[in-house]
Amino acid sequence: MEIKSGVRHPNTIIDISRIQDLKKIVSTDLVVSIGSMVTHAEIMHSSLLRDMLPSLVEAAHTIGTVQTRNMGTIGGNLMTCVPSMDSGPSLMALDAMVNIRGLNGQRQLPIADLFLGPRNTSLKPDELLIDVCIPKSNLSKPTAFLKFGLRKGQALALVNVAVSFWVDWSKNIFLEPRISLGAVAPTVIRATIAEKYLEGRQITSDTIAEAGRIAVTEANPITDFRASAKYRSHLISVLTRRALSKAYDQATLKRAGDKCA
Ligand SMILES: Cc1cc2nc3c(=O)[nH]c(=O)nc-3n(C[C@H](O)[C@H](O)[C@H](O)COP(=O)(O)OP(=O)(O)OC[C@H]3O[C@@H](n4cnc5c(N)ncnc54)[C@H](O)[C@@H]3O)c2cc1C
Structure with missing residues (x-):
């Protein structure tokens, strides 16, 4: 989409769509983590997220069309970093953190620090967004x-x-x-x-x-x-x-x- 509309002109494209670890929704003692390649439709249909993160599920329901929700990922939504993204507000309201990995190792940021401006994030060129983690302690917050x-x-x-x-x-x-x-x-x-x-x-x-x-x-x-x-x-x-x-x-x-x- 970004290439088609001329926003980016990459020399190399790396397909990350088959990295299974990026497609997982996992609940641990401390967090619920959503892999960056989890689609909006998978968020909508996850019984775990429906119970624990209803506001994110509601947001996923409002995104684009059926095709957009089937193809679009939470990672792509956050990384595109348009001001009108629908995944961002719910995650920010629950103090979500993002895990990022690159050549120099892994780091964790509050989600608010990921967003620098329209179509501009704090990820370095060699980094990948791995997942978004929401502290379990916040999940029963209204x-x-x-x-x-x-x-x-x-x-x-x-x-x-x-x-x-x-x-x-x-x-x-x-x-x-x-x-x-x-x-x-x-x-x-x-x-x-x-x-x-x-x-x-x-x-x-x-x-x-x-x-x-x-x-x-x-x-x-x-x-x-x-x-x-x-x-x-x-x-x-x-x-x-x-x-x-x-x-x-x-x-x-x-x-x-x-x-x-
Ligand atoms: C017709 C249409 C309607 C839409 N309507 C809405 C809407 O109502 N609400 C809304 O919020 N969004 C909407 N979107 C946006 C959509 O939900 C996706 O977020 C967006 O299209 C990105 O798609 P994608 O997930 O396939 O990511 P891609 O297009 O694959 O990637 C987008 C960007 O993120 C980068 N990226 C992706 N994953 C990672 C990662 N793991 N680590 C680092 N960088 C990464 C890519 O390099 C690229 O620069 C719409 C899109 C379309 C085409």
């Missing part, structure tokens, strides 16, 4: 992903949002909130001022709405043929509010279910 495109299918995000947070049920307050925004800056970003605002605050419709308003001030959306910057700003506020509410509502339902069980 989380949600929402995307707004111009159509139901085959639409890039005008804005996408993923959130996660713990709830201190005794006080009904937010703990360790994360808000990740896509398509509103040169890379996927965290709305850290909105996160700080939420930390330790009561979970009410007012605080949730205020977090949405603050998130708008942290983004830098552009105007293009899909939407104006003003409309995208409006979407950030609405989607952040809805994602926080959705994650909280689901957590409340799950808690009620756990109590009955």
Whole structure:
């Protein structure tokens, strides 16, 4: 795709599609790891990920068409590094790490440090993205992903949002909130001022709405043929509010279910 559209002009192409180790979804004591060659469709159909990473599975469902989801990989999605990528926000909201291997050995980075700008990552030319790891300790965090495109299918995000947070049920307050925004800056970003605002605050419709308003001030959306910057700003506020509410509502339902069980 990048070669066809003239973005890259490589002299050599290496086919990594048959490296079986890059196609695995593995759960260990500490992390769930998703190999870089795992396709969007495999993410959608993984019962392990449906249980443990519902926001990433929801994001995979929204990507392109059936053909795109069958062929496109999580590694390709992250490495293409377009601001509207749908895999990035959910992973960033759960503090995912990426493992990278090259001639000088292996290194691990927070996923946010992978993204330098549009179509630009911190990988060196001799390095390969091996997998994305999500700490198990974060997997029971209430989380949600929402995307707004111009159509139901085959639409890039005008804005996408993923959130996660713990709830201190005794006080009904937010703990360790994360808000990740896509398509509103040169890379996927965290709305850290909105996160700080939420930390330790009561979970009410007012605080949730205020977090949405603050998130708008942290983004830098552009105007293009899909939407104006003003409309995208409006979407950030609405989607952040809805994602926080959705994650909280689901957590409340799950808690009620756990109590009955
Ligand atoms: C019609 C269409 C619609 C789409 N719609 C959406 C959408 O709605 N949402 C969305 O998020 N995305 C969308 N995409 C993007 C798609 O999901 C893929 O992420 C993208 O096409 C990359 O494809 P790929 O995984 O085959 O990677 P490739 O095309 O094989 O690779 C992409 C880049 O990543 C590099 N790369 C790949 N794997 C690795 C690795 N393991 N280590 C280091 N570098 C690597 C390659 O060298 C290349 O530069 C769409 C794409 C198409 C063609």
